Amino acid sequence: MRRKIPSTQSLVCFEAAARHESYTRAAQELSLTQSAVSRQITALEGFLGLALFRRTRHGVALTPAGADYARQIARQLDTMERDTLDAMARQGLGGSLQLAAVPTFATRWLIPRLPGFAALHPDITVHIETRTRPFLFNETPFDAALYTGTPAQTVNWAGTRATALFSEDVLPVCSPALIAPRRQLSPAAVARLPLLQQSTRPDGWRQWFDAQRVEAPQAHSGPRYELFSMLATAAAHGLGVALMPKLLIEAELASGELVVACERPLRGERSYYLVTPAATQERPALALFREWLLAQAADSSPQDGAA
Numbered sequence: 001m002r003r004k005i006p007s008t009q010s011l012v013c014f015e016a017a018a019r020h021e022s023y024t025r026a027a028q029e030l031s032l033t034q035s036a037v038s039r040q041i042t043a044l045e046g047f048l049g050l051a052l053f054r055r056t057r058h059g060v061a062l063t064p065a066g067a068d069y070a071r072q073i074a075r076q077l078d079t080m081e082r083d084t085l086d087a088m089a090r091q092g093l094g095g096s097l098q099l100a101a102v103p104t105f106a107t108r109w110l111i112p113r114l115p116g117f118a119a120l121h122p123d124i125t126v127h128i129e130t131r132t133r134p135f136l137f138n139e140t141p142f143d144a145a146l147y148t149g150t151p152a153q154t155v156n157w158a159g160t161r162a163t164a165l166f167s168e169d170v171l172p173v174c175s176p177a178l179i180a181p182r183r184q185l186s187p188a189a190v191a192r193l194p195l196l197q198q199s200t201r202p203d204g205w206r207q208w209f210d211a212q213r214v215e216a217p218q219a220h221s222g223p224r225y226e227l228f229s230m231l232a233t234a235a236a237h238g239l240g241v242a243l244m245p246k247l248l249i250e251a252e253l254a255s256g257e258l259v260v261a262c263e264r265p266l267r268g269e270r271s272y273y274l275v276t277p278a279a280t281q282e283r284p285a286l287a288l289f290r291e292w293l294l295a296q297a298a299d300s301s302p303q304d305g306a307a
Helices: 008-020 023-030 034-048 064-090 103-120 151-155 187-191 204-212 228-236 250-255 284-299
Strands: 053-056 059-062 095-101 124-130 144-149 160-167 170-174 195-198 241-245 271-277
Touching: 008 023, 008 034, 008 064, 023 034, 023 059, 059 064, 095 103, 095 284, 103 124, 103 144, 103 228, 103 250, 103 284, 124 284, 144 151, 144 284, 151 160, 151 271, 160 284, 170 204, 170 228, 187 204, 195 204, 195 228, 204 241, 228 241, 271 284
Parallel strands: 095 124, 095 144, 195 241
Antiparallel strands: 053 059, 144 271, 160 271, 170 241
16 A cells, blocks of 8 residues: 655755755755755645745744644654664664653663673663653653652543552651761751752652651751752752652762761652553563563662662
């Protein structure tokens, strides 16, 4: 069956011209002449039977139909490019996985463990991009997502199934210089130190102090940081005490950059999950990754803040 698809060259020219809203800049990007780009787009408009651009005093602008088509084509060209690069990387062997992941978890927990997965399955290539919020799998190239959220948030992620890995248990950590010569502080002593806040967990310290039955008037005070990686760096440089999951600061604790200021972990509301599309049959590469990931999660003991 002959597919009703225009030439790839015309689509590439259209995508570049749509992105720049300029035939001239598209031609420069693609190392073509402006007339060559214009011919390709004219041919595409003839193929589609609709106008993609309209002429303006300053050049060209997308029509509403052109803008809609440009969004779809850009996504499809990105997918084709990723698939092509993936085939080149694998040289015909094994498979690949496209993972979406929250950034700090990916860089601090997952990636340091990936050499173990590569040793077991050298023919599987794992690609990772960051995503912090739920998305529609059918609009992305992702096979799975590594996500942190509450049980309700994962249940409400439409069209997916979630496998729980471990909870986000947190405890206070800081630079050893901040509490020297003491090795451990009481919760009341922690309340008197500068507190580092995470902007996405505004009530984190309040919940921790409430669990310790300690009055902490400054529980919401202190500088705010968006990511756990930012909190870890700020704490390591002596700016204050951070409330962190141990599983995300294994390297800093091992090197002594950070120490546990008070060994009173708190089970957080959030957990880490492997999220996959519910309606599709699981690919063999993903099944192997799931099995390996669950084994890694099981090795993260409750004492390490990852029960």
